[in-house]
Amino acid sequence: MKYANWMKNVGEGFIGEMLRAAQNPEMISFAGGLPALELFPTHELQDAFQKVFEEQGSSALQYSQTAGYPKLREWLASQHQRNERLARIQEVIITTGSQQGLSLLAQTFLDPGDTVFVETPTYLGAIQAFEGFRANFQMIPCDVEGIIPSELERALQHTTPKFLYLIPNYQNPTGKVMGLERRKELLKVAQKYDLLLVEDNPYGELRYEGESIPHLVELGEHVVYLGTFSKVLAPGLRVGYVLADEDIIMHLEQTKEGVDLHSNNLTQRAVYQYLKQDLLPDHIQKLRQVYDVRRKAMVEAIHTYLGEQIEMVVPSGGLFLWGKLSGVQDSFDYVEDMIKQNVLYVPGALFYADGRVSNEMRLNYSCSTPEVIEEGIKRLAKGLRK
């Protein structure tokens, strides 16, 4: 019995390990990307499930279409502009969370050894999804707005990747935002080289400062957009989607048919039931207010307890704060000490596709109250003194 070769390259399932460790009630976890459980619109979702059972009954429990529940797809299409028209239902496929969108894209596009361009650093779940299809990674240099177009162009002169994966809004892990002009420059380079862009946008609605910026998929061609309800509604429902050209969606559908036939039918209907009551905008306002307070609490606690020990990027949205440790070479070295202190973070190395040594760490502030955040940062400071 022999596993596939790529399995050797997979790490130890760090996301899963963190999810498990985070279940220790004593632990303060800044490691996950967990939205705040106490803010979930649980009653409204309960009502939505009830209503689907009452009005649609057994049909919500039957097999359904691979591309997803049509009314949910229609609703999602109606939320997106594409070249001065609304998106069409044929341009949307429902996925089992955004993570499945990443995996389906990899399976649909990658032959073994194909190259994928990624940001430096990038979302570790994307690295995992693409590794599962034997991707080669090339990390494109980034500045404060993300991918540097001239660096992208230089890379494209030597390598033809299957796509460039990026998170323009409140990037994971760095929290950076790509401005409008940068987006346009990037699209120009992409068009010149016929480069497919994969735009992942789980955090775009969680904006605490500044104005909303149009998505790449709304500004140009050849963009695959990934959306999700995990951060604005509830991640346990596993409802995400991909918006892209119809031909790409048809191919993703073909892939998904072999992968899981379709996503949970009942849940898709319940999410649509929730959405059609137009409850989401107010809910997002509430999330913004609460997360903003937590963001500020973390920034303040870091100033107070870590001071010069950490150089941080203060995010204007999203779930994460990215910090660089002073006088430390490898942030991995402190993981064990921190677990003893009952505090978790994600070491920066995990976000680099080449696994380089990093003195950075990603801290999540969305799922802890200001008091807990303060206590957690105190523990971090204590752990760092060891």
Added chain:
Amino acid sequence: MKYANWMKNVGEGFIGEMLRAAQNPEMISFAGGLPALELFPTHELQDAFQKVFEEQGSSALQYSQTAGYPKLREWLASQHQRNERLARIQEVIITTGSQQGLSLLAQTFLDPGDTVFVETPTYLGAIQAFEGFRANFQMIPCDVEGIIPSELERALQHTTPKFLYLIPNYQNPTGKVMGLERRKELLKVAQKYDLLLVEDNPYGELRYEGESIPHLVELGEHVVYLGTFSKVLAPGLRVGYVLADEDIIMHLEQTKEGVDLHSNNLTQRAVYQYLKQDLLPDHIQKLRQVYDVRRKAMVEAIHTYLGEQIEMVVPSGGLFLWGKLSGVQDSFDYVEDMIKQNVLYVPGALFYADGRVSNEMRLNYSCSTPEVIEEGIKRLAKGLRK
């Protein structure tokens, strides 16, 4: 922009196409593998979801463990014997339907070009799942009990496959059952050649005649067992599982982390809530009674309206009847005529991994009443006369 090479080998998404065509209300579909919607325990499931919302609230909507909801995994382990002990929770992973189990196994075990042994014919969804990971297929000759051990041994002398995929109970598409002695012979060959067996058992509980036979996973080593609630509860919930050695489960978990992080948390808890009330055994009894009536109605209608035109295998369980058309070379030739007659079946060729011409067809009897079955078989007879 270029898709992965394997995409060319994928058919036109026949399962998805059938699911779509089956939504025409005039259509009588014998094509799907749909369980009967009117038999779903919808009220009990509604209560289960309500209870989870009331008792567990938001925690049922949060991210959760990749391997699945621990109480559901425990319950499933308790249902299976392994070498005279009960299975352990570490030997179970929850999947988004059994289809995901197939896809995860392929991703975890297959390098491009690796060979998979399959029955002749086999489940077309398994062909799709394995094609997505560039499998080579070798079809092992079968008799009335499925895989012929001597033929398997002969094949193993020339080729080392990653695994043999088979459906011992009420095989899809043929309805065949592998007897106890045959299972033991098969395990002996597998052990001799260190061959991994993938035992898919979606229909085992739907038994209308004969006695229950122990699963391969209960009889020997190196067996990966796939189970699902799609046929005994409701497929739209997408809850399946894999039972295997702990090391295999850990690898599947690693793969699943990149693929969709975890399956729907709320739904797993609701299914467990349903199961722990011990409602399933009575529900399965009801399914058996109703499906048995439908099975007999189809057999009788075929005798009445098709007579010598079709040679059928009368199944003793499951959802399907397998028929061979007399005086016909390719059952694909009639698909268009049948759609005009508003009746659907699946042409036999789709179940052969080599895509050979076939004069066979698979007919599903579980999701139509006896009256509809009679009408559908009349339409089939009419279509065949064209």
